[in-house]
Each structure stands twice: as C-alpha cells, then as structure tokens.
Amino acid sequence: xxxxxxxxxxxxxxxxxxxxxxxxxxxxxxxxxxxxxxxxxxxxxxxxxxxxxxxxxxxxxxxxxxxxxxxxxxxxxxxxxxxxxxxxxxxxxxxxxxxxxxxxxxxxxxxxxxxxxxxxxxxxxxxxxxxxxxxxxxxxxxxxxxxxxxxxxxxxxxxxxxxxxxxxxxxxxxxxxxxxxxxxxxxxxxxxxxxxxxxxxxxxxxxxxxxxxxxxxxxxxxxxxxxxxxxxxxxxxxxxxxxxxxxxxxxxxxxxxxxxxxxxxxxxxxxxxxxxxxxxxxxxxxxxxxxxxxx
Amino acid sequence: xxxxxxxxxxxxxxxxxxxxxxxxxxxxxxxxxxxxxxxxxxxxxxxxxxxxxxxxxxxxxxxxxxxxxxxxxxxxxxxxxxxxxxxxxxxxxxxxxxxxxxxxxxxxxxxxxxxxxxxxxxxxxxxxxxxxxxxxxxxxxxxxxxxxxxxxxxxxxxxxxxxxxxxxxxxxxxxxxxxxxxxxxxxxxxxxxxxxxxxxxxxxxxxxxxxxxxxxxxxxxxxxxxxxxxxxxxxxxxxxxxxxxxxxxxxxxxxxxxxxxxxxxxxxxxxxxxxxxxxxxxxxxxxxxxxxxxxxxxxxxxxxxxxxxxxxxxxxxxxxxxxxxxxxxxxxxxxxxxxxxxxxxxxxxxxxxxxxxxxxxxxxx
Numbered sequence: 254x255x256x257x258x259x260x261x262x263x264x265x266x267x268x269x270x271x272x273x274x275x276x277x278x279x280x281x282x283x284x285x286x287x288x289x290x291x292x293x294x295x296x297x298x299x300x301x302x303x304x305x306x307x308x309x310x311x312x313x314x315x316x317x318x319x320x321x322x323x324x325x326x327x328x329x330x331x332x333x334x335x336x337x338x339x340x341x342x343x344x345x346x347x348x349x350x351x352x353x354x355x356x357x358x359x360x361x362x363x364x365x366x367x368x369x370x371x372x373x374x375x376x377x378x379x380x381x382x383x384x385x386x387x388x389x390x391x392x393x394x395x396x397x398x399x400x401x402x403x404x405x406x407x408x409x410x411x412x413x414x415x416x417x418x419x420x421x422x423x424x425x426x427x428x429x430x431x432x433x434x435x436x437x438x439x440x441x442x443x444x445x446x447x448x449x450x451x452x453x454x455x456x457x458x459x460x461x462x463x464x465x466x467x468x469x470x471x472x473x474x475x476x477x478x479x480x481x482x483x484x485x486x487x488x489x490x491x492x493x494x495x496x497x498x499x500x501x502x503x504x505x506x507x508x509x510x511x512x513x514x515x516x517x518x519x520x521x522x523x524x525x526x527x528x529x530x531x532x533x534x535x536x537x538x539x540x541x542x543x544x545x546x547x548x
Numbered sequence: 549x550x551x552x553x554x555x556x557x558x559x560x561x562x563x564x565x566x567x568x569x570x571x572x573x574x575x576x577x578x579x580x581x582x583x584x585x586x587x588x589x590x591x592x593x594x595x596x597x598x599x600x601x602x603x604x605x606x607x608x609x610x611x612x613x614x615x616x617x618x619x620x621x622x623x624x625x626x627x628x629x630x631x632x633x634x635x636x637x638x639x640x641x642x643x644x645x646x647x648x649x650x651x652x653x654x655x656x657x658x659x660x661x662x663x664x665x666x667x668x669x670x671x672x673x674x675x676x677x678x679x680x681x682x683x684x685x686x687x688x689x690x691x692x693x694x695x696x697x698x699x700x701x702x703x704x705x706x707x708x709x710x711x712x713x714x715x716x717x718x719x720x721x722x723x724x725x726x727x728x729x730x731x732x733x734x735x736x737x738x739x740x741x742x743x744x745x746x747x748x749x750x751x752x753x754x755x756x757x758x759x760x761x762x763x764x765x766x767x768x769x770x771x772x773x774x775x776x777x778x779x780x781x782x783x784x785x786x787x788x789x790x791x792x793x794x795x796x797x798x799x800x801x802x803x804x805x806x807x808x809x810x811x812x813x814x815x816x817x818x819x820x821x822x823x824x825x826x827x828x829x830x831x832x833x834x835x836x837x838x839x840x841x842x843x844x845x846x847x848x849x850x851x852x853x854x855x856x857x858x859x860x861x862x863x864x865x866x867x868x869x870x871x872x873x874x875x876x877x878x879x880x881x882x883x884x885x886x887x888x889x890x891x892x893x894x895x896x897x898x899x900x901x902x903x904x905x906x907x908x909x910x911x912x913x
Contacts, residue, residue, distance in 0.1 A: 436605050437638040441699060442626040442655035451651075455641040 286512035304513035314514065316489065317497040318521075321473060324408065324493060328472040329465060331412050336419025336464065337457070341449070343424055354424075357417045369481025372410045376482075396483065400490030407479045407491050411472060419464045426460035427453060462533045466526055473522055494518055550707040550740065552579040556611025558597055564609075571597045573764045574611070579708070579742060581616075584734050586755035587744045590787070594764040595744045599710050602742065603630045615707050632710040633700040636717060637692035641685040645676055648684050649698045656703075670698045673733060689717045697726070701733060708740035715750065727754055748788050760784045776831070777896065782903045785829050791861070794835065796869045796892065798828040798899070805893070808867030812844050812893050827900040832861070834896040835873035837880075837888060844893025846871070850882050864888060 287305070290298045308314060339357070344350045363371070376396045378384040387394035396406040430452065438448045476495040479485065485492035492500075498518065502511035557574040564570050572594045579585055579602075587595040600606040601613060604625040612621045620628050631652070640648050649667045658666075671677045674694045679687070684695055693714065700709050711730075715723045731754060734741050745751050751758045752772040760768045760775065760783070767781040768774075779785035785793030799806040805814050807828060838845035848864035848871050860875040862882070871890055875881060882888040899907040 431636070433634040433636060433638050436600075436632070437634060437696070437699075439605065440603065440625045440630065440632045441652040443651070444655070447655065451640040451642060 283512045283515050286508050287516055290509055300509070304509045305517070308510050308514045308517065313489070314497060317492055317494050320404075320490075320492070321494045324404075324475070325469055325472045327408055328411055328415075329468055331408070332416045332419050332468055333461065333465060335412065335416045337423050337454075337461075339416065339420035340423035340427055341453070343420070345428065354421070357420055359417075360414050361417050361421075363414075365477035366481050368410065368414050369478040372406065372413075372478070373482050376406055398487055400487050403483045403487055403491050407482060410478055410482065411475065414478070415468060415471065419468065422460040422464045423457055426457040430456045458533070458536075462530065465529060465533065469529060470522060470526065473525070550615040551581040551617075552602060552708060552740065553614040553617070554578070554598075554602070554611070556601065556608040556613065558594075558601060558606065558608045558610070567764070570764050572601070572608070575766050577759070577766060577769065579740060582738045582740055583757060584731070584755045585740075585742045586751035586758045587742065587761060588746070588748060588751040588758050588787075589761035590746055593761045595746075595761050596712055598761070598766075599632070599712055599742060599744050602708070603632045603710050604628045605632075629703075629705065629707050630710065631700040631703060631706045631708070633696050633712065633714045635713040637689060637696045639684040639687075639692050639695050641683075643684055644681050645684050645687075645695055646671070646680040648695050649676075649680075649702050652699055652703055666702050666704070670702045673701070673729065674698050690719060690722055693717055694726070697730075701737075701739075704737065706739065708742060711741070711743040713745055714743075715745075723750075730754065748790075752788075760787060762787070778898065778905065778908055779829070780905045782827065782829065782900050785831075785898070785900075789831055789833075791832055791872050793829045793831050793898075794869075794871050794892070795900070796828045796830075796866070796871070798826055807892065808846055808869050810846055810867075812846070826906065828892065829898040829900055830892050830894070831896060832872040832874045834891075834894060835871060836891045837873075837875065837882070838891040840889050842889055842891065845889040845891045847887050848890050850884050850886050850888055853881050853884055862888070864890060866890070 288299060288301060290300045290303075292298070343353050343357070360368075375381045376384045376394075378388045378394060384394055384396075393399075394402055396402045434452050434456070435448065438452055443451070474495055475493055476499070479491045479493060480496055483491045485496050495518075498511060498514055501507050501514065555576045556572070557570060558572040559570045561569050567573060587598060589595050597606060601608050604613075604620070604623055604627075608621065612619050614620065615628065625632070640651060643651065646667055649670055650663045653663045653666060667680070668677070671680055674697060676691070676694055676698065679691065684692065687695075697711075697714060700711070715726060718726060727750065730741070730743075733739075741755075743751070743754050745754075752775070757769055757771060758775055759766050760781075762783045768779065768784045770778075770780075775784055775788045779788065779793060782793075782795060785795070796807050800814070801811065803814055804811045805828070806812075840847075846866045848866035850862060850864045851870075852861075852863040854861045854863075859877060860879070860881050862873040862875055864871045864873070871892070873890055897908070898905055
C-alpha cells in the first residue's frame with residue numbers, strides 16, 4: 254500500500270489561518286447575528302430565519318434592489334462599449350500613448366468621496382459648470398429635486414469615474430494582439446469592421462470579462478459617491494442597496510435584519526457574478542462539445 | 549500570377565548613413581512567373597523584410613517593386629492581390645475552419661457557390677475536410693497553421709503566395725508532408741511561391757531557385773547544386789552544407805600554391821602574379837583521404853572523428869587551419885592524433901578573394 258503522509262496538511266495551514274481570520278470568521282459573525290435577536294449584550298434570543306423572511310418581504314429593500322439592478326445594467330451597457338471605443342481610439346505608440354494613458358487614468362486616482370463632492374458642485378445650477386451650462390441651454394436641470402435627474406447624474410458620474418478602467422483594460426488587451434493578425438487581415442482583404450469583429454473583439458474577450466465583472470461588482474456595491482452627491486435622494490430615488498443596508502445597520506442599529514440582509518446581498522452578488530462569468534465563457538466556446546466529438 | 553521585379557533598398561531608420569543602418573542593402577532581383585523561390589539566411593538577415601516589401605506590408609525606403617512591369621510600390625497588399633502566410637498561425641478564433649478558409653474570398657465578394665467549391669478543394673488538399681465545421685480556436689498548432697496555409701492558397705488569381713517560415717510550429721514528420729504538399733500544389737496551380745526560411749534543407753528541397761541572404765544582402769541566387777558546387781560568396785559556402793565549406797588561406801608562388809606552409813600544385817593554368825593572398829574553399833564532401841605526399845594533399849593531425857550515422861566526420865588540423873572531411877562509409881577512419889593526408893586540391897576546389905569567388909575547378913587563374 255502507498256504510504257500516506259498526513260504532514261502535508263501542515264503546508265496549507267498558513268493559508269487556512271489567513272482565510273479563516275480574514276474571511277470566514279467575520280462572515281460567521283454576520284451569520285451569528287442574522288439568526289438571533291440581540292436585545293442587549295447579555296440577552297439574545299435565537300430567532301431562526303425570521304430576519305430573512307422579514308427582510309425579503311421589505312418593500313423598501315425590493316425597491317432598492319430593483320434600482321440597484323437597473324443601475325448596474327445601465328453602467329455595464331454604457332461603460333463597456335465606451336471603454337472599448339476609447340481604447341480603440343487611443344494611440345498605440347510613442348509619447349502620445351503615454352500622455353493619453355496618464356490623462357485617461359486621472360479620474361481613477363480620485364478618492365470616491367472627492368468624486369462625489371466634485372459632481373455635487375459640478376451639477377449645481379448656480380456655480381457648477383454642468384448645472385449652469387444645462388440651465389443656460391434651457392434645461393430645467395435640478396439633481397437635488399428631480400429624481401430622474403438625480404439618477405442620471407449618478408450614472409454619468411459613475412461613467413466618468415470608471416470608464417477609464419474599462420478603457421485601460423481593453424487597451425492592454427489590444428496591445429497584446431500580435432502584429433501578424435493585422436498583417437494577415439490586411440492580406441485577406443478584411444475591412445476595418447471585420448478586423449474589429451473577428452480579431453480585436455475575440456482577442457479582448459479575457460480582459461472584457463474582467464472589466465465586466467469588476468464593473469458589475471463595484472457598481473453593485475456603490476455607496477460613497479451617491480451618498481455624497483445626493484444622499485440617496487430625492488426621496489429614495491438614488492438609495493442603492495449598500496446605502497439602505499447602512500441605514501439599517503448603523504442608522505437604526507437593527508443588527509439582526511442588517512446581518513440577514515448582508516448575507517442576501519453577498520449571495521446576490523455571488524450569484525450574478527457566477528451567471529455573468531459562465532455566460533461570457535460560453536459566448537466564446539459554444540461548440541466546445543462538438544470539437545471533442547470531432548476529435 | 550505575375551513576374552516580380554525588385555530594385556530597391558530599405559532602412560527602418562530615417563537617414564541611413566552606413567551599411568549597418570540598412571535592413572536591406574540596394575538589390576536588384578526578379579522572381580519569374582510561376583517559379584518556386586526560397587529566401588534563405590540566418591535570423592536578422594533581412595529576408596522577412598524583403599518578403600514584406602514584396603507583399604506590400606512594408607514600403608521600401610528607396611526604389612520600386614514591379615509586378616509584370618507595373619509599379620506597385622505604393623499599393624496595399626490587397627491591391628497587389630497577394631497571399632502571405634506567417635510564421636505563427638493566424639486564425640480567426642470565432643470562426644469555423646471553413647469560415648476561416650472562406651474569409652479572403654468573402655472579403656472580395658466571391659459568390660457563395662464558388663467559395664464552397666474552393667474551400668472544399670483546399671481543405672481536401674490540406675486534409676482538413678473532416679474538420680470544416682469545427683471552431684478553429686480549439687485546434688492544435690499544426691492544424692491552425694494548415695488553416696493559415698489554406699487561407700494563403702484559397703484564392704487562385706493571386707499574384708504570388710509568400711511564406712514566412714510557415715513550418716516553424718509544425719512537428720518534424722508533418723513538416724516533410726506539408727512541404728511535399730506545397731511542392732505538389734505548386735506543380736498543380738503554377739503559382740509564384742516565395743518561401744522564407746533559415747533551414748537550408750527546407751529551402752533546397754522546396755525551391756527551384758534559392759536566394760541566400762546575409763546582413764541585408766542577397767549574396768547568391770541559384771539552384772541547390774549551384775549553391776553547393778559553386779558558392780559565389782564565402783558566406784554561401786559556410787552556410788550551405790553540413791558542415792560548411794572548409795576555408796584555408798592560400799598564397800601563390802610561381803606555378804604552385806602554398807597552403808598551410810606546404811606547396812601544392814595549381815590547376816592547369818598559366819602562372820599569374822605571385823604572392824597574392826586569398827582563400828581556398830573545399831567542401832568536406834570533397835576532402836578525401838590521399839596517399840602520403842600525394843599531389844594536392846595536405847598532412848593534417850586528426851583532432852576528432854565522429855560517427856554521424858551514414859558517414860564519419862573527421863576534424864583535423866593542418867598548420868593553423870581546421871579541415872573537416874566527410875568520409876564515405878567503408879573507408880578506413882584514421883585514429884585521433886594520427887597524421888592523415890587529405891586531398892584539398894581538385895576539380896571542386898574554389899578560390900575566394902574578399903569573400904567573392906574568383907576561380908574554381910582547382911585552378912586559380
């Protein structure tokens with residue numbers, strides 16, 4: 254019989270400890286809260302799935318979830334094509350490419366709350382460039398009072414802040430395509446669109462997947478910028494999930510429902526990422542099964 | 549199909565000053581319609597640059613490219629109607645094998661029925677018929693390269709098909725097959741083929757005419773036997789053959805030659821000016837064991853004797869020079885350390901001055 258050396262388990266011990274303290278134990282605390290009613294530090298009652306049921310039936314939460322999904326979808330639909338377009342338009346070589354890279358990356362270097370503040374002033378009708386310009390053009394623009402305007406402003410702010418990330422990822426993907434592909438396409442008489450459709454887009458699949466996942470997760474967890482810009486208002490037009498959660502946990506100190514909701518939030522992100530990832534993987538490899546059968 | 553005339557030079561840098569600044573030194577050459585050519589040379593000798601200039605991917609910094617007498621220097625590869633296959637497989641990931649092969653035709657608006665016919669024929673030639681509906685992305689490197697080759701051959705009206713070391717990623721046993729296939733296709737389709745390689749066996753077996761290049765210069769254009777028997781340049785002698793040609797410093801004294809401190813007979817020519825120094829070149833295949841003190845033979849100390857399988861390779865020192873000899877099977881092999889007499893003077897011996905061939909046939913005129 255083959256000897257079994259159980260000492261090998263010791264090798265993964267550091268990793269197990271790291272993961273335990275950084276992820277599993279904090280998460281278990283949340284799980285612990287989510288099934289108990291904590292009345293005072295000494296008194297607590299096990300309530301089972303009651304918080305989960307309560308949270309799921311909460312109309313405010315369902316509203317926030319719907320707004321959140323709409324927002325993330327809009328973010329992806331705007332930022333991904335814009336980022337690809339930007340990357341295609343960026344110069345490939347020389348000092349121009351370095352200069353453009355720096356310019357494009359600037360918005361990524363600004364802290365979230367500063368971004369919120371910038372746009373808060375930017376959008377003001379009296380002194381803000383955007384607000385004053387729109388008002389001057391005859392639009393009745395008011396992001397603090399009109400919920401559609403508020404929602405659109407938050408969206409445009411996110412696009413301004415994060416499209417460069419998509420653009421940089423796509424740019425890296427584009428630069429990784431060997432020249433031979435372009436040469437072959439030119440020999441084959443491909444049009445510019447064909448080059449994009451059959452070479453650039455397929456070759457960017459990997460970085461696009463990362464861009465989509467990152468932008469989805471980040472936009473789904475967005476907190477600081479709308480909090481600074483609109484404070485979730487007017488009404489609750491721009492109250493997204495994380496802000497709603499904060500109101501529950503910190504504002505009202507409803508630890509039980511907040512913990513239950515945290516877990517649901519976490520599972521929603523995990524599930525949607527899983528779906529997105531698998532869907533994008535499939536796009537490129539639909540006929541994998543056939544290849545195997547053809548040998 | 550077209551005859552291609554080149555009269556050009558190319559430098560990647562602006563304002564080239566010295567010869568080193570040029571990727572291609574001024575050259576004039578013609579590729580005949582329907583010929584099979586190879587551009588042979590070590591890495592960095594300018595062969596890929598030359599190929600890209602022919603196809604139109606690179607515009608020469610000076611001079612012209614002509615197809616059938618028409619100046620195409622400023623035209624794109626598409627306008628030149630050229631096909632080119634690259635060193636590493638280029639395939640369109642999202643397409644099937646058939647769509648990949650059809651791509652060059654589709655871009656040119658060929659009708660569907662004709663496309664299907666051509667794709668079917670090329671796939672059959674390259675033994676891809678069974679995989680036509682498979683996505684190209686999942687295939688192995690050699691199958692991908694076959695697709696690249698197929699895309700190069702799928703158009704029948706091309707001016708020429710250019711290959712840039714296309715068999716680099718292919719397994720050796722498949723290399724032979726594919727090379728034979730390309731030759732066969734050349735015979736069937738009568739296309740002008742230009743094939744870039746650094747492998748002399750590949751060049752000599754594939755092409756009717758081989759262009760040997762070094763440092764941006766085409767030093768000789770000729771058939772395999774011309775390159776072997778009469779290298780016009782010491783580089784050709786050294787690069788072609790395995791091992792390459794032996795070169796020994798030689799001086800002429802009266803009607804005799806002095807090689808490695810020993811007088812040997814010159815060929816049947818009248819005596820010329822004495823004292824001129826040059827190089828004597830002789831292929832290892834023609835260096836044979838000779839009688840001691842034989843005419844045109846040198847005594848050399850055997851340094852190494854290797855069994856290469858079908859022949860013995862002898863390395864010997866004659867004075868300061870090293871001599872290599874390929875001994876035919878069955879010949880006695882001298883022991884290491886022994887002195888062997890080696891024939892260097894004969895009808896295959898060549899003489900070089902400033903790296904150029906000045907005399908051959910063992911007679912230095």
